[in-house]
Amino acid sequence: MLTLEFYRNLPKKQCRECGKTIEEQHESYVYECERCMGKHEA
Numbered sequence: 392m393l394t395l396e397f398y399r400n401l402p403k404k405q406c407r408e409c410g411k412t413i414e415e416q417h418e419s420y421v422y423e424c425e426r427c428m429g430k431h432e433a
Contacts, residue, residue, distance in 0.1 A: 408427035
């Protein structure tokens with residue numbers, strides 16, 4: 392299996408608060424969507 396194929400087959404990351412799929416960037420360690428992160432900052 393090619394390395395790129397391995398990464399393409401990984402499941403999408405989901406927010407641990409609401410379950411929404413997170414649009415992640417390269418090397419992102421965020422586990423909450425922007426909406427849920429904003430709730431904690433207030």
